[in-house]
Amino acid sequence: MKNYIFKLFALLAFTWPAFAQAQKSILFIDNKTDKLVYQPYTKKGDIIPDFSYSGYMGGGVKINFPKVVKILSPLPGDNTINIQTALDSIGKLKADENGIRGALLLRAGKYNLSESLVIKNSGVALIGEKGEARNTILIATTAKQYTLIKIGEQESAKMDNKTKRQVVADYVPSGTNKLLLNDASCFKVGDAIIVERPSTAEWISFIGMDKLEDNWRPISELSADQVADYQKNGKVSDDKKRYNTTVQWEPGSKNLKFERKITGIDKNVITVDIPLTNALQKEFGGGLVYKYKYNKRLAQVGIANLSLTSVFNVNVVEKDKDLNTYFADEEHGWTGLEFINAENSWVDNVKTKVFSFGFVCGAKSRLITIQNCSFLDPVSIITGGRRYAYTISGQQCLVYNCYARNGRHDFVMGAQVAGPNAFVNNKAELCHANSEPHQRWATGTLFDNCSLSGPDAGFSLSNRGAFGSGHGWAGAQMVLWNCITPLAVVMKPPTAQNFSFGTVALKDKWSTNSSIEERVMKLNKISNSNFKYNSLPTVGDGFIFSDEKHMVPKSLYLQQLNERLKSNELVKD
Known part of the structure; x- marks a missing residue:
């Protein structure tokens, strides 16, 4: 990834009617210093977050590929044990002063994998031969849902209860x-x-999350585990054909x-x-x-120059809402790559195809960079809980210069995410759902120079009400910066705010006025709102500025990063 410092022009001042006419601007460039100035957007001192801490080693640090210490070529049949044994052997090597042990290089070719590969030790990298074709191909071959590459093992943080101290200020502002x-x-x-x-x-x-409306869904839309849970909790209709999936926040x-x-x-x-x-x-x-x-959290793990795909049953097909036939098998490799418990790690130049979930930063992951990657043509039913391209549930994670095609929630947050996180310079096409904070109060995510198009393309920073299992207010302190999309719904949560700066409308064959109005009405219904679509890309009562005109600086993340690093030179990593 190359981060460029921009020669910046003065940012136009603007007015925020929701706060006070005297509040001239909340973010602008100082003419004398060429640096951002942050003005509070509430009377209590809340400011736009600094997202530049997102990414490997806190952002702006060059990713150095570790030395290759072992090389494998593809074997006939299953390669799982061969590759796993090699990864484990590298994990036993002595780490250098930076915590790096070495890389396993896979020669170009096809590697059949019947089970997950698990990186269990810090300082280990798995890389293929470099090339635009990404011709080192890992193939999930077992007819079940599993993750092809896992980084780390599940672990809960150990709290030092003796050190618990209370924050005593009446109000500590965001930022x-x-x-x-x-x-x-x-x-x-x-x-x-x-x-x-x-x-x-x-x-x-x-914030009204103990008063979510019931959401009755037919049994055909639910998994066996969900049905068992709803039956146990008495959330079944009299005819036993529908279940109330709403869970009030506890x-x-x-x-x-x-x-x-x-x-x-x-x-x-x-x-x-x-x-x-x-x-x-x-x-x-x-x-x-x-x-x-954490006792088991990994660090300095890298994945690069690979193609990940899966065998699937081509005879399982469905039709989308336009009656186009698509592959819909769901018994195959399900997730391409997941950081389960890791920090200061990275992925570069990796392609996933067929998988329903592409790249996942789990809740125990932080300081992760995923760059120059692609998520292509997932195989699954086009419905909830599927086709997530880049998912962040951890913190200080960065998705940079990545692409998605034919997904649903392409750039998406999990629940209770403690930011900052950033999606920067990304593109998704053939989107079947919104990119968004998906549920239950994720905080502090930047969508910076991201472009969306497709049947249901859009950003949603909103109250999702009874959607799913009661997702409710999905995110707070979320920022859209110079994004391009047919629609962006930006709502103000109680006790917080969401922002749109410089959002520009993208027009494709799906983004008719009637189709966008229908989507706004759907969100209105679920969130008990009454927003109107007025042919501008952004709808809602959040902080919305400069619709249909991009902002200066071009990238907020890169501006914040370069200011923080106090450098006037190119930042390269």
């Missing part, structure tokens, strides 16, 4: 990195901490856990390395700070 505690004596500079924002009954009630179930490092201590005020992407409010439980650690 800040200073926290006043009741007692900071147990901490020192360099400590890894979690800043936890609780989800109290008072907050859930205030106190404590939507806590945000920001992983941070202490960089300064002044009496009981601590400074953390990365600003928060959600306010802490004393009336809604304030916040907790405590030390934590």
Whole structure:
């Protein structure tokens, strides 16, 4: 990836009628310094987040391919054991001063894999021979849903309960990195901490997530596990043919856990390395700070120059809403690549095809870069829970210069995501659903210079109400910057905000006025809103500025990154 510093022009000032006419602008370039100036968008001091901490090693750090220490060529039949054994053997090598052990190089060819490959040790890379064709091909061959490449193993963070301290300020605004505690004596500079924002009954009630409407769905749309769960909880209709899938938000179930490092201590005020992407409010439980650690979290893992695909049953087909026939088998390799428990790791130049899920940054992953990748033509039914191209559930993750085709939620967030995260310079075509924070209060994600087109292409920063199982308010402090899309729905959540800067309409054969109006009405119904489509790309009551005209700087992420690194030279990685 190449990050370029831009010669910036002054950003036009603008007015925010929802706050105060005197509030001239919330983000602009200072003419004297050519740097961004952040003005609060609330009277309590909340500012646009700094997204530049997203990515490998905190952004702006060159990805160096490790030295090749083992080489394999494809074998006839199943290659799973051969490759897994090689990865494990590299994992036993001594790591260098940067924590890197070495790379396994796969020669060009086809590698049949009946089971998952699991990278279990830090400092290990799996790479194919470099080339635009990505002619090192890994093939999932078993007729079941499984992940082809897994990085790390499931593990819960170990909390140091003795260090739990309360944030005592009445209000800590989003965008800040200073926290006043009741007692900071147990901490020192360099400590890894979690800043936890609780989800109290008072907050859930205030934002209306304990009053979600019922969503009755036919049994044919549900999995066997879902049916068993709904039957157990009495959520079945009298005729036993429909089930209420809505789950009201429960106190404590939507806590945000920001992983941070202490960089300064002044009496009981601590400074953390990365600003928060959600306010802490004393009336809604304030916040907790405590030390934590992972014992099994991997680092310095890399994947590059590979094509991932799967065998599937070509005889299983369905028809889409336009009556076009498509492949719909669901018993095949299901996820291309997943970071389960890893940090400071990366993926470069990897293509997935057939898989229903392409690239996943799980909830225990952070500081991950996925760049120059593609997600092509998934094989599945075109419906919920499928066709997710790039999914982020962790924090400080970056998806850069990537492509998706024929997916649903192409650039998407999971639940309770503690930002920042960033999708930068990406493109998706033939989209069958929105790119979005998908459910249950993800925070602090930037969609920067992303382009969408297709039957149901759009961005949605919204209240998803009873969609799914009660997804509700899906995201807060979400920012669209210079994106191109037929439609962007940008709603203001209670206690928070979402933003659109410089969104420009994309017109394709699907984006007729009537089709977009129908989609807006659908979201209105589920969120109890009454927004109107007025031929501008962005709809909603969030912070919307400069519709149909791109902003300066061209990329907010790159501007923030270069300012933070205090460099006037090209940042290369």
